[in-house]
Amino acid sequence: MQLTDAGKRFGAKLLFEQASWLITAQERTALVGANGTGKSTLLKVLAGQDSLDYGKLERTRGMSVGYLPQDGLALAGRTLFEECLSVFDELRSMERELETLSVSLAELDHESPEYAAAADRFSHIDSRFRAHDGYALDSRVGAVLDGLGFSKEDWQRQCEEFSGGWQMRIALAKLLLEQPELLLLDEPTNHLDLEARNWLEQYLRTYPKGFILISHDRYFLDATVSKVVEIWNKGLHFYAGNYEKYLRQKDERRAQLEAAYRNQRLQIEHLEAFINRFRAQATKAKQVQSRIKELEKIVRIEIPPEEQAIHFSFPQPPPSGRTVIEATAVGKNYGEKRVLENVSFTVERGDRVALVGANGAGKSTLIRMLAGDEPVTSGTLRLGHNAVAEYFAQDQYKVLDPAARMLDDISRIAPRVSDTDLRSLLGCFLFSGDDVYKPLGVLSGGERNRYALARILVSPANFLLLDEPTNHLDLRAKDVLLEAIASFTGTVIFVSHDRYFIDRLATRVFEVEGGHVHVYPGNYEDYLYRKQGLTPAAQAAPAAAQQVESAPVVQQEKERTKRVNPIRLRQMQERLAFVEEELPRVEAAIAAAEESLGIFISAEESQRVATELDSLREQQATLTAEWEELMMQVEEQTAIG
Structure with a gap:
């Protein structure tokens, strides 16, 4: 597929122009850019669901394209x-x-x-x-x-x-x-939990064809793509590598552009000074005209304004006691359905706890119980001295006053914060210009949730309970939220499906699984390694909260350098099982083809069977080599574990 001098408008706004892009068969690309630059629109153009205003799009005859929009399918x-x-x-x-x-x-x-x-x-x-x-x-x-x-x-x-x-x-x-030649995925991780995201990440790593995706999950981008295409300054800009490398290269390009801009400004100022000085002298007329022509030929370098980096800090709340909340033998049932059983743990001041687990495991139920919005069936939950909880739910927008204007509402709860700072904060959460004067009732559910999160930031309690706070946020808003929580002196318990967010923020991980809560020190990466290292007996232990002891730091670092990601290990084991099942089938097909060659039907049929036999033998050799490699890797990693 190839874009040539492509351009697209959205109403009066020009999204991009003179955009050219040769999309190859093995494309593994992230499409990035600020909100409103046209990422989703460009993806729709590539999918054939929208048209260009300028330029052309050519695709190989008969190629298949699969497109996943952000939502709206039923x-x-x-x-x-x-x-x-x-x-x-x-x-x-x-x-x-x-x-x-x-x-x-x-x-x-x-x-x-x-x-x-x-x-x-x-x-x-x-x-x-x-x-x-x-x-x-x-x-x-x-x-x-x-x-x-x-x-x-x-x-x-x-x-x-x-x-x-x-x-x-x-x-x-x-x-x-379907496995189309080109997958176009617009925010594919939006509706996935961590386990499903990890699986999709591994799937795309081994996807045999091409894909282009838009995502606000930084870890997912780092793990899956080998190229980044950014819509910036109304054009397409290409970067080799994953998202982290793109950020570094972008800074370098910006520095080079600014240096070129400064040099050009010096050149222009020098030419203008010469022209102004000697314009009136007849003896210099020829040189002046030459300088004027040189000045006219210069293609002016433009540096578009960068989005202003917003650094927002929570107003720090009064401190709580050392113990913020304590759960003792807590259970939760819905009729005959048992969600949680005999759960015990303690959360202390300053903890940043990530709740993880599969969808339906009970994470949201647990966080509602901690917030006091859901009663326990058995056991006790005790809030610590001076601990004041504030809860952000997935449907937090329902508690907002629909008649209140956004800026008036947030100013009322944060009277000491200037309107300028409040508007900057709201801009981070994608509310700019006259949006801040809208009544809350006219916003969509996602917009109201974004606003509700910004609202919590300006006047927080000392114990925050956040259920999916990163939903509906772009990368910039996530960075603002992450920086604010990282500098927050209170205590935070949160549910998130964003791996980067958890890794950067969590000091402890509570895994909700099978009705129990297992407690792990460290962030999500630490949790994965420690979970891999659990013995079968420890995994089977029915204790409500299983505290995994911290390994010495040196040993932990050794484990990290040796061990493969446990998700990758499971994938290798599954692939090994598949190869072991596939080899006998291929060998049987080879035997059948060899037997068919002994029975002459026609020259064409003999040629077809011979070609098929060659292909099967190549497949057998490839599978055998893969089986040997996988066996060696799995045995090595299992021995380390």
């Missing part, structure tokens, strides 16, 4: 499993034809022309069916659904029973199963 009329299988309609049609041909071959006379024709057709269809891994459709669908967080009980549910976020997961599952 599927109905089939079960989850059937909906995902529908992407293989052509293969399933082949499968039905193979079944029909098998019946015919059993009934027809082996010497008849009809039998020969049916056998030839069966061989042709079977070859194509096997080449597309048609005999493993159910397992392929199951693997993707499992990776994206669907339980086996979900497989037979009707699609219309799933909420909006799960609908987007279904759409993503279908795209991953």
Whole structure:
């Protein structure tokens, strides 16, 4: 696919112009840029869902493109499993034809022309069916659904029973199963928990074709892409490497541009000074005209204004006592359903605790109980001395006054903060210009949640409970929030699916799993390594809160240099199991092809079987080499663990 001198407007606003981009078969690219620069619009153009105002877009004939929007998709009329299988309609049609041909071959006379024709057709269809891994459709669908967080009980549910976020997961599952030549994903991690994000990250790392994605998850970008394309200053700018490398290169480019701008300004000032000094002297007329022409030929360098970096600090609250909250043998049931059982832990002043666990494990239930919005079924929760809790819910916008204007409302709760500072803060959360005078009731749910979070920042309590505070935030707003919480002297318990946010912020991780809470010191990366190092006996321990003792720092660093990421280890183990199942199938296919070569049907058929046999032998050699490599890596990592 190729963009040439492309341009696009949104109303009167020019998003980008003279944009050229050759998109290759192995594209692994992040599309970045400030809000409103046209990232989602460009993705729609590439997907064929929007048109250019200038320039042209050319694509290879017959290439397949898969596009996932941010939201708005709704599927109905089939079960989850059937909906995902529908992407293989052509293969399933082949499968039905193979079944029909098998019946015919059993009934027809082996010497008849009809039998020969049916056998030839069966061989042709079977070859194509096997080449597309048609005999493993159910397992392929199951693997993707499992990776994206669907339980086996979900497989037979009707699609219309799933909420909006799960609908987007279904759409993503279908795209991953289709494996188009180019995947276009607009915020694919928005509706995924950490486990599903980690799985998608690993999936994209091994995706055999190309993809372009937009994401506000910095860790996800660092782990998946090898190129960054930024929409900046109404043009496309290309950077090699992941997001972290892009940030460094961007700073370097900015410095080079500013140096070139300064040099050009000196040149222009020198020329203008000469022209002004000698304009009136007839003896210098020729030199003056030469300088004027030189000045006119200069292409002026422009430096667009950078978004102003906002550094916002919480007004620091009065300190609480040392113990902020203590849970003792806490349990929570909804009717017959047991969500939490015998949970005990203590949170101390200054802790920044990340609650992690699969969707439905009970994270939001636990944080509502800690906030006092949900009663415990058994046990006790005791708030410490002088601890004052403030809770930010996923639907926090519901408690706002819809008639209040945004700037008036936030000024009322933060009378000591100037309007200029408040407007700067609101700008970080994507409210600029006249937006700050809007009544809260006219904002969308996502906009009101963003505002509710900004509102908490200006007047916080000393114990914050934040449920998904990074939802609906771009990278800039996340950085503001992260910096503010990192400098906050109070105590924070938060739920987030943003790996970078957790890694930078958390001092402890509480894993909610199987009705219990396991407590780990450190951030999310520390949690992963320690979880990998648990013995089976420790994993099975029914204690409500299992405190994993801190390893010496030196030993911990040694483990980090030796051990592979546990998610990567699990992926290698799953791939090894697949290769071990695939090798016998390929060997059986080789034996069948060799046998077929001994029976002459036609020269064309013999050539086809010989070509297929060569391909199968190459596949066998590749799988054998991969099996040996995986065995060595898995054994090495298992021994280290």
